[in-house]
Amino acid sequence: MYRLYLFILVFPLITFSQINDQDILFEINNQPVYAEEFIRVYNKNIELINDESQKDIDNYLELYINYKLKLSDAYLKKLDEKDTYKSELDKYSKQLKSSFLTDKITEEKLILEAYDRTKQEVNVSHILIRIDEGNNDTIKSYNKVLNLRASLLNNNIDSVINTYHNGKDIIIENLGYFSAFKMIYAFENVAYRTRVGEVSMPFRTQFGYHILKVNDKRTSLGEVTVGHIMVSKKKPGAKEKIYSLYDSIAKGSNFESLAKKYSDDKNTSFKGGRLNSFSSGQLNSIEFEDMAFSLNDKNEISSPVETKLGWHIIKLYSKSKLKPIEDMKSILSNKIKRSSRSSIISNSFYQMLLDKYEVNYDNKNLKYFESIINDEYFKNSWLIPDDINENNNLITIGNRTYNFLDFATYISENQRKIKSKNKKNIVFSLYKDFINNSIVEIYKSNLENENKDFKYILKEYKEGLLLFDLMQEKIWNVASKDSIKMKKFYESNKYNYTSFEEDKGEIIGDYQDFLENNWLKKLRKENVIVINKRILKRIKKILENNE
Numbered sequence: 001m002y003r004l005y006l007f008i009l010v011f012p013l014i015t016f017s018q019i020n021d022q023d024i025l026f027e028i029n030n031q032p033v034y035a036e037e038f039i040r041v042y043n044k045n046i047e048l049i050n051d052e053s054q055k056d057i058d059n060y061l062e063l064y065i066n067y068k069l070k071l072s073d074a075y076l077k078k079l080d081e082k083d084t085y086k087s088e089l090d091k092y093s094k095q096l097k098s099s100f101l102t103d104k105i106t107e108e109k110l111i112l113e114a115y116d117r118t119k120q121e122v123n124v125s126h127i128l129i130r131i132d133e134g135n136n137d138t139i140k141s142y143n144k145v146l147n148l149r150a151s152l153l154n155n156n157i158d159s160v161i162n163t164y165h166n167g168k169d170i171i172i173e174n175l176g177y178f179s180a181f182k183m184i185y186a187f188e189n190v191a192y193r194t195r196v197g198e199v200s201m202p203f204r205t206q207f208g209y210h211i212l213k214v215n216d217k218r219t220s221l222g223e224v225t226v227g228h229i230m231v232s233k234k235k236p237g238a239k240e241k242i243y244s245l246y247d248s249i250a251k252g253s254n255f256e257s258l259a260k261k262y263s264d265d266k267n268t269s270f271k272g273g274r275l276n277s278f279s280s281g282q283l284n285s286i287e288f289e290d291m292a293f294s295l296n297d298k299n300e301i302s303s304p305v306e307t308k309l310g311w312h313i314i315k316l317y318s319k320s321k322l323k324p325i326e327d328m329k330s331i332l333s334n335k336i337k338r339s340s341r342s343s344i345i346s347n348s349f350y351q352m353l354l355d356k357y358e359v360n361y362d363n364k365n366l367k368y369f370e371s372i373i374n375d376e377y378f379k380n381s382w383l384i385p386d387d388i389n390e391n392n393n394l395i396t397i398g399n400r401t402y403n404f405l406d407f408a409t410y411i412s413e414n415q416r417k418i419k420s421k422n423k424k425n426i427v428f429s430l431y432k433d434f435i436n437n438s439i440v441e442i443y444k445s446n447l448e449n450e451n452k453d454f455k456y457i458l459k460e461y462k463e464g465l466l467l468f469d470l471m472q473e474k475i476w477n478v479a480s481k482d483s484i485k486m487k488k489f490y491e492s493n494k495y496n497y498t499s500f501e502e503d504k505g506e507i508i509g510d511y512q513d514f515l516e517n518n519w520l521k522k523l524r525k526e527n528v529i530v531i532n533k534r535i536l537k538r539i540k541k542i543l544e545n546n547e
Helices: 035-045 057-076 083-100 104-118 139-154 157-164 185-193 238-250 255-262 286-294 325-337 341-356 363-372 375-379 404-413 423-445 452-481 483-492 504-526 533-546
Strands: 024-028 031-034 120-130 170-178 203-205 208-219 223-232 310-320 359-361 393-397 400-403 529-531
Touching (some): 024 035, 031 057, 083 452, 104 325, 139 157, 139 208, 185 208, 223 255, 238 310, 286 310, 341 423, 393 423, 400 404, 404 423, 452 483
Antiparallel strands (some): 024 031, 120 170, 223 310, 393 400
């Protein structure tokens, strides 16, 4: 783990109206250091500096010149050519790039939407007509679901369940209350957009055609942490057993001890019956949730409640309201990335790049690829034909051209066993992914020029790695290994310390400062430093106005 020795770069919310990105603040041996970079660093570090004298712009400039002198020395010693440096930088660069391959605006909108939905729970009844995802002959299924919708409009859900539900291709059920992330996103959208008492029009997902009726909406009940003792329905006398345990608790028996000994839920019994915290709609039992949320006082014990699994006694450990969005953002962001919502962010990012670059293609070329896909593709053993014309261009993105062989190679590398054998759909899907992946690779390869935030963060890390190696070589290792010179330093300054042994840590730190100061004096003598006073004056004006 590297301990970085660096200046932290920043992206302040100020307008560089009087500074452009080519304005040079100072040069070291004709190597420019730009004003914009200095302003960014100053604005970030100013909040971290306790020494008021260092907040003075002239003083801070001297510190920054020292920083750049050290970097210049690191490059002179070719520390940037070390294999360990290159490997560490490459690993970090790849990680950093991945965080920039997204649409932050769309992600933020989805976070806000998810939080708003988390604040409200919706109670839904649901009808599903199952059809295969790749099945395009859906008129019959659509008409069937329309008839069921008419029935639901004129009858209560229990009547519709009794008449039509078969548990196979027709699923009709009450789902109870749920909030964000419990259902697939398309279903969740319709549930939250449909008014209470209304029945939605049919909509399709990968599972088939759905309609839903919104029975109620309520403010979120928050989150509970409970424990339970369960007696399985499969056991004879389950009801009598649970009431016997309930009586034991009422007489003073320890809930957790009984859970460990008697509960049939082996996932929780060893923990005294304790469950992970949950919100409404997270469990697959309306009865259990309703009882858990009806408890109000810590350590309160419920009366026995029956679910499809068996009989339960529930104990409340804690109950909390929904957290503020600031505390939820990270959790919601991770949930979004693990859900189907992530494709919305990806597609938005792809579209942003398609709008940015000039992309030229002709979909007529896809017929050729439909013709060369054979049964071997569906066995994951398809090979690129020997006679493919690699001179035929398929797509042009900016000044980069991709030919038939490029796409055929992509098809070969991404073949998989799938049920659908619709070659047209398969080729078009692969073609779309190929364009998206290609345009992302172009963007990634030029990311330092495309995105200033990325450029400065990567620059910070590059320089931090270099300075770590340099400081280790020039200062830290020298101070720790050269005990004779450090003793000599102590003898010259012993009036500042109690004794060498008692103040050894402080002496090492002071000796490192002594070595660094001498080294910087040497660097200033050996290098030519030229400051642009006119640009410095402008910087002072900008920074003073920004205070």
